[in-house]
Amino acid sequence: xxxxxxxxxxxxxxxxxxxxxxxxxxxxxxxxxxxxxxxxxxxxxxxxxxxxxxxxxxxxxxxxxxxxxxxxxxxxxxxxxxxxxxxxxxxxxxxxxxxxxxxxxxxxxxxxxxxxxxxxxxxxxxxxxxxxxxxxxxxxxxxxxxxxxxxxxxxxxxxxxxxxxxxxxxxxxxxxxxxxxxxxxxxxxxxxxxxxxxxxxxxxxxxxxxxxxxxxxxxxxxxxxxxxxxxxxxxxxxxxxxxxxxxxxxxxxxxxxxxxx
Amino acid sequence: xxxxxxxxxxxxxxxxxxxxxxxxxxxxxxxxxxxxxxxxxxxxxxxxxxxxxxxxxxxxxxxxxxxxxxxxxxxxxxxxxxxxxxxxxxxxxxxxxxxxxxxxxxxxxxxxxxxxxxxxxxxxxxxxxxxxxxxxxxxxxxxxxxxxxxxxxxxxxxxxxxxxxxxxxxxxxxxxxxxxxxxxxxxxxxxxxxxxxxxxxxxxxxxxxxxxxxxxxxxxxxxxxxxxxxxxxxxxxxxxxxxxxxxxxxxxxxxxxxxxxxxxxxxxxxxxxxxxxxxxxxxxxxxxxxxxxxxxxxxxxx
Numbered sequence: 001x002x003x004x005x006x007x008x009x010x011x012x013x014x015x016x017x018x019x020x021x022x023x024x025x026x027x028x029x030x031x032x033x034x035x036x037x038x039x040x041x042x043x044x045x046x047x048x049x050x051x052x053x054x055x056x057x058x059x060x061x062x063x064x065x066x067x068x069x070x071x072x073x074x075x076x077x078x079x080x081x082x083x084x085x086x087x088x089x090x091x092x093x094x095x096x097x098x099x100x101x102x103x104x105x106x107x108x109x110x111x112x113x114x115x116x117x118x119x120x121x122x123x124x125x126x127x128x129x130x131x132x133x134x135x136x137x138x139x140x141x142x143x144x145x146x147x148x149x150x151x152x153x154x155x156x157x158x159x160x161x162x163x164x165x166x167x168x169x170x171x172x173x174x175x176x177x178x179x180x181x182x183x184x185x186x187x188x189x190x191x192x193x194x195x196x197x198x199x200x201x202x203x204x205x206x207x208x209x210x211x212x213x214x215x216x217x218x219x220x221x222x223x224x225x226x227x228x229x230x231x232x233x234x235x236x237x238x239x240x241x242x243x244x245x246x247x248x249x250x251x252x253x254x255x256x257x258x259x260x261x
Numbered sequence: 262x263x264x265x266x267x268x269x270x271x272x273x274x275x276x277x278x279x280x281x282x283x284x285x286x287x288x289x290x291x292x293x294x295x296x297x298x299x300x301x302x303x304x305x306x307x308x309x310x311x312x313x314x315x316x317x318x319x320x321x322x323x324x325x326x327x328x329x330x331x332x333x334x335x336x337x338x339x340x341x342x343x344x345x346x347x348x349x350x351x352x353x354x355x356x357x358x359x360x361x362x363x364x365x366x367x368x369x370x371x372x373x374x375x376x377x378x379x380x381x382x383x384x385x386x387x388x389x390x391x392x393x394x395x396x397x398x399x400x401x402x403x404x405x406x407x408x409x410x411x412x413x414x415x416x417x418x419x420x421x422x423x424x425x426x427x428x429x430x431x432x433x434x435x436x437x438x439x440x441x442x443x444x445x446x447x448x449x450x451x452x453x454x455x456x457x458x459x460x461x462x463x464x465x466x467x468x469x470x471x472x473x474x475x476x477x478x479x480x481x482x483x484x485x486x487x488x489x490x491x492x493x494x495x496x497x498x499x500x501x502x503x504x505x506x507x508x509x510x511x512x513x514x515x516x517x518x519x520x521x522x523x524x525x526x527x528x529x530x531x532x533x534x535x536x537x538x539x540x541x542x543x544x545x546x547x548x549x550x551x552x553x554x555x556x557x558x559x560x561x562x563x
Contacts, residue, residue, distance in 0.1 A: 020364075095351055095352075096346060096347075097348065099348050100349070101365060104362065104413075105335075105367075106334075106365055107334070260315065260316070
C-alpha cells in the first residue's frame, strides 16, 4: 500500500475537474455570488460598526478596520473548507461523480487535485466579491489589499486540503459536522480575528500559532489591508506553505486509499 | 484474430476475502464476451480490474497489450464503461453529461458536439437533449450511460449489467445497439444476470462462482454439453419418482416438479408417458438457465 506521504502523480487533466465544477457553479451564479456580498455587509455593520462603537480602536487601528481582514480570512476558510467537505462528499458519495470520472483517462489523484483547486477557487471568488464592499466602506486600503486575492488562493488551498483529509476519512456526511464545530468554529473566534491574541494568556497564543491555520492567514490578510508589516511575516508564510503541501499530499493519498480498492 | 484482453492467473483479494481467484481468459477483437454468475461471484471485480480502476493482487492482465498498472490512462482512453450503478452527473443535462465526459477524453469541442448529437440519436434520446437527469426514466438513464460510454469511440466496451431493471422495450433497444456495435468491429465485454440476454448476445461466455470459472464456451455449446438439448418436466409425486428410479433415468427434483435432461426427448417422453401414467408431462428446449442452475446450485446468494 502506498504511504500517505508519497508524492501523488497529478496531471494537467485535474483542470478538467476544476472546469466541471466551475461550469456547475456558473449555472447558478446569482445565488452563488450573493452570500459573500451579504456576509461582508453583515459583519461590517454588526461587529464593525455595532460592537466597534464600544471598542473604539485596537492598537490605534479603528475596530472596523481591524476586523475587515478577518472577514476575508474567515470567508477564505469557509469557502474552501465547506466546498471540499460537504460539496466534495456529495459529489463522491451521493452523485458517484468520482467513479464516473475515473473511468476516463483521469486518475483519482487528478480528480482530488481538481477538487482542491476548485475549493481554493471558491475562496478567491468569495474574497473577490467582498473586496469591493470593504473598499466601499473605506475599511481597507488599496492597492495593497489586492494581495488578499493571492492570499485567498493560498489559504484556500490549505483549507481545501485540510477539508479533503476529513472527507477522506469520514464515515458519513453527518460526521463532517465534527470538524466544522470543533475546529472551524473555534478557529473563527480564537485566531486573532475579532480581538488580538495578545489579550489571551501566553499559552493560548502559542497554541493558536502552532496549530490554528487561520491565525496565520488572518495575520497575513491584516498586513495586506492595513497595510502594515508584522513581525511574524516569515513564520506566517512558511507555516501556511508547509501545511498546505502536507494537507494536499496527505488528503490525496487518503482519498486514494478510500476509493481505490 | 487480435486479442483485446489477456488475463492469466488473475487474482484479486480484499483483506480476508478472495474475490477473483486465478482466472485465465482471452477476449478477441469483435466478439461479445459474457461473464455470468451469482451475486458475489467476482464478475464486477473482474470488470473493475479491466477498467483500470481496481489494481489486481496477482497474475497478469493486458488490455490492448498494455498493463493496467502501468498505462491506465492509455487504456482508459480506448475503453467505454457502462457501470452497474447509474452515475450520471445530476448537475448537467443529457447533452451536458456527454459534453463534460467528452472533455475528460480531450475530444475537441466541435468534434464533441457532433458526437453528442449522433450518440443521442443512436440511443433515441435526441428529444431529451436538454432535460435534466432526474427527469429521465430508468431506461433512458441506462441508454444515456451507453451513449456516454461511446463518446470516445472505444475499441472495447465494458458493460456491467447493462439492462438491469429495464422493461422489455428498453432491453431490446440496448441489445440491438450492442449487436450493431459488434457489427462495426467493437469488442464488448458484459456481465449479466439475465441468461436469455447472455444467450442472445454473447459469442462466448464464462460462468463464474466464488471467484473462479466453472465453464467457458459458446452459449449453445454449453447448453448441449452441460445439459442436453431438452428438458422434460413432470409432477413431483412418489409414483413418478419410483417410476423414474425403476427406469434408471437421472432426474432432478425442484419443489413440485421433476426435471429430466435429455438429448432424445421424444423417445424418452413416450417411454415415460407409457410407464409413469399418473403424471402430467411437458418438454421444453434446454436453456442457459438450466446450465447455470446446474453449475451454481439453487441456493440463494447474499
